[in-house]
Amino acid sequence: MTPALPIVLIAPLVMAALLALVPNWRLASWLNVGACAVTFAASLALFTAKPAATAMLVLDAFNVALIALTAFVGLTTAVFSAGYIGHEVASGTLNPLRLRFYHAMFQAFLFTLLLALSANNLGVLWVAIEGATLTTVLMVSLYRTAASIEAAWKYFILCGVGIALALFGTILIYLAAQPVMGPGLAAMTWTRLLADAARIEPNILNLAFVFLLIGYGTKVGLAPLHAWLPDAHAEGPTPISAVLSGLLLNVALYAVLRFKMLLAANGAALAPGPLLMVMGLSSLLLAALMLYRRRDIKRFFAYSSIEHMGIIAFAFGIGGPLANFAGLLHMAMHSLAKSAIFFAVGHAVQASGTQRIDGIRGLTVSHPALGWGLLAGVVAIAGLPPFGVFMSEFLLITSTFARQPWLGVLLVLGIAVAFGALVLRVQRLCFGAPTGGAPIHGTLLPLYAHLAVVLVAGVWLPAPLVAWFQAVAALLG
Amino acid sequence: MIDIGYDAAHLLGALVLMTSFALLYQRRLFSLLNVFTVQALALSGAAAWQAYAHDEPHLYITALLTLTLKAIAIPVALHRIIQRLHIERTVEPALGIGLTMVAGVSLVTLSILLVLPVTENATALTREDLALSLSVVLLGLLMMISRRNAVSQVVGFMSIENGLILAAVGVAGMPLVVEMSIAFSVMVAFIIFGIFLFQIRERFETLDMRKIESFRGESD
Numbered sequence: 001m002t003p004a005l006p007i008v009l010i011a012p013l014v015m016a017a018l019l020a021l022v023p024n025w026r027l028a029s030w031l032n033v034g035a036c037a038v039t040f041a042a043s044l045a046l047f048t049a050k051p052a053a054t055a056m057l058v059l060d061a062f063n064v065a066l067i068a069l070t071a072f073v074g075l076t077t078a079v080f081s082a083g084y085i086g087h088e089v090a091s092g093t094l095n096p097l098r099l100r101f102y103h104a105m106f107q108a109f110l111f112t113l114l115l116a117l118s119a120n121n122l123g124v125l126w127v128a129i130e131g132a133t134l135t136t137v138l139m140v141s142l143y144r145t146a147a148s149i150e151a152a153w154k155y156f157i158l159c160g161v162g163i164a165l166a167l168f169g170t171i172l173i174y175l176a177a178q179p180v181m182g183p184g185l186a187a188m189t190w191t192r193l194l195a196d197a198a199r200i201e202p203n204i205l206n207l208a209f210v211f212l213l214i215g216y217g218t219k220v221g222l223a224p225l226h227a228w229l230p231d232a233h234a235e236g237p238t239p240i241s242a243v244l245s246g247l248l249l250n251v252a253l254y255a256v257l258r259f260k261m262l263l264a265a266n267g268a269a270l271a272p273g274p275l276l277m278v279m280g281l282s283s284l285l286l287a288a289l290m291l292y293r294r295r296d297i298k299r300f301f302a303y304s305s306i307e308h309m310g311i312i313a314f315a316f317g318i319g320g321p322l323a324n325f326a327g328l329l330h331m332a333m334h335s336l337a338k339s340a341i342f343f344a345v346g347h348a349v350q351a352s353g354t355q356r357i358d359g360i361r362g363l364t365v366s367h368p369a370l371g372w373g374l375l376a377g378v379v380a381i382a383g384l385p386p387f388g389v390f391m392s393e394f395l396l397i398t399s400t401f402a403r404q405p406w407l408g409v410l411l412v413l414g415i416a417v418a419f420g421a422l423v424l425r426v427q428r429l430c431f432g433a434p435t436g437g438a439p440i441h442g443t444l445l446p447l448y449a450h451l452a453v454v455l456v457a458g459v460w461l462p463a464p465l466v467a468w469f470q471a472v473a474a475l476l477g
Numbered sequence: 478m479i480d481i482g483y484d485a486a487h488l489l490g491a492l493v494l495m496t497s498f499a500l501l502y503q504r505r506l507f508s509l510l511n512v513f514t515v516q517a518l519a520l521s522g523a524a525a526w527q528a529y530a531h532d533e534p535h536l537y538i539t540a541l542l543t544l545t546l547k548a549i550a551i552p553v554a555l556h557r558i559i560q561r562l563h564i565e566r567t568v569e570p571a572l573g574i575g576l577t578m579v580a581g582v583s584l585v586t587l588s589i590l591l592v593l594p595v596t597e598n599a600t601a602l603t604r605e606d607l608a609l610s611l612s613v614v615l616l617g618l619l620m621m622i623s624r625r626n627a628v629s630q631v632v633g634f635m636s637i638e639n640g641l642i643l644a645a646v647g648v649a650g651m652p653l654v655v656e657m658s659i660a661f662s663v664m665v666a667f668i669i670f671g672i673f674l675f676q677i678r679e680r681f682e683t684l685d686m687r688k689i690e691s692f693r694g695e696s697d
Contacts, residue, residue, distance in 0.1 A: 123652065127656060131660065134667060137668065157630060161621070161637065168611065171641070188652060201598060
């Protein structure tokens with residue numbers, strides 16, 4: 001095993017313990033950035049290394065890019081967070097003790113995500129996603145307001161039940177695999193399970209997948225299990241909203257896709273595609289309609305995340321090389337664009353002092369760099385060219401019309417309805433007479449870095465990257 | 478022929494399920510906690526028996542964890558919290574008791590119909606353990622839905638967890654059971670004691686989730 005993978009995992013874990021002990025929040029916020037930079041650098045080194053899978057960790061074409069993406073968004077969010085908490089301390093909403101807790105939890109959260117992505121063992125994957133739930137529940141309740149505690153409670157209850165059901169599914173997978181592979185760790189190891197998938201009893205596998213889909217699907221935010229998501233996004237600190245949308249949802253979906261691969265490799269088990277398609281389409285349509293009634297800006301973009309996770313789940317449900325390619329690309333693009341939007345929203349909310357959409361007007365006039373950045377982010381997420389989201393949505397729509405024209409109509413309808421809501425809201429947010437004139441804290445670099453990547457991906461995807469996406473799309477079946 | 482290993486495991490599993498039903502109709506918080514303690518004891522016994530009968534010593538750790546944490550530490554702490562915070566000692570369930578019991582029985586039927594046909598190749602003990610534990614999980618879910626009080630929701634969540642541990646213990650040779658039960662316990666402990674009961678109390682002067690839920694982010 002290459003040293004890069006242990007560094008990716010150990011750096012955030014050690015820093016989580018260390019940051020709990022640093023009393024100076026300003027120092028802690030920069031240490032947080034430093035730790036994320038180390039993790040990101042190590043994650044890039046993973047692309048060149050091809051380590052063999054161990055009993056606990058695995059690195060393959062599918063997860064290596066997601067690890068790098070997670071480390072990258074972690075780094076930019078840490079930079080954004082340094083400026084964000086500066087404002088929160090200045091306005092007296094957060095005290096140093098809570099910030100110590102916040103920084104420790106931020107690193108612990110990144111650790112659990114990276115562990116979930118690199119786990120080769122179903123049990124480790126489950127423990128990691130459970131840990132991610134725990135750390136985010138604690139961070140959502142950071143402000144200790146009535147609304148934030150209610151949001152954290154709802155999150156804990158719904159996702160607690162979700163991961164409980166996922167554990168039941170995991171136990172069922174072991175039960176199915178154990179007669180074939182014998183008792184012990186082998187029957188819970190990805191690589192071994194995948195190699196022997198065809199010999200596993202398909203009936204138990206079907207039952208297990210239903211539990212796993214509902215369990216981890218709760219964390220993806222697929223309808224009708226999405227109720228926790230808007231509250232958790234709206235009431236927690238904005239850097240947490242950015243990593244929830246940008247990272248956690250992707251990691252939960254990654255878990256579902258791994259199990260989908262297992263079912264596909266079995267052959268005799270039920271086809272997981274239609275289940276994902278139904279959940280994806282209903283999330284898309286529901287969230288697209290709900291967008292029109294939102295008055296809170298963070299809630300608004302949280303519903304947009306549900307919509308996009310629906311699109312991605314639908315893409316993997318359709319399956320086949322082209323739709324899988326579109327799904328993977330959309331996963332990466334949504335992660336970058338949505339966290340960029342949350343960075344912009346965080347600054348805008350701090351400048352205007354309210355989360356109500358009515359209270360934020362004319363950002364391009366009062367804060368030109370921020371306003372145009374937010375506008376670009378919304379244009380990207382709405383699926384307009386030249387950004388990368390346009391490309392992935394275009395690929396998905398063409399491949400859907402080629403194979404399931406009726407579902408294609410519904411897909412386009414959902415995307416169009418959501419597009420209308422985004423255009424309606426962003427006009428008021430970005431143009432007109434400005435409401436808030438307070439200066440913004442921190443740098444806009446993370447926002448523009450994300451937008452630049454999304455823009456470049458929309459205009460030109462490098463050939464090796466395309467080859468890589470195609471290889472993973474083939475892997476997903 | 479009498480197979481004592483099978484009978485004992487079956488008895489303990491059934492006891493866990495019985496207590497799940499008993500949890501459903503408790504109106505007083507203290508008796509709810511007492512019934513939960515019995516359930517944790519039965520689960521701990523089931524884990525210890527499995528460790529002995531199948532010679533899997535790591536399950537003794539699971540049994541010990543269940544015993545100390547769920548049968549002793551958590552009920553005692555919840556007792557104290559209820560007393561110190563002067564929480565209302567009786568809870569009105571959102572659903573009537575008769576209706577809840579009917580729903581409970583149908584959930585058990587459902588889980589038996591779901592599990593037994595698909596696990597024909599597994600041993601009888603594993604199949605029945607799995608059916609029992611799925612019933613416990615579903616009854617825990619029902620309890621979380623039918624009670625709107627934070628303490629009973631936490632007890633409901635922990636009984637779901639008990640059902641999962643029963644399942645994990647019942648499947649022969651399952652690795653990482655200990656680690657998973659630790660991870661679950663840490664989560665519950667953090668949530669209960671670190672954050673919610675104190676914070677909710679501090680903010681709302683109540684532990685009734687119905688009142689808390691009126692603080693909607695978009696009520697204005």
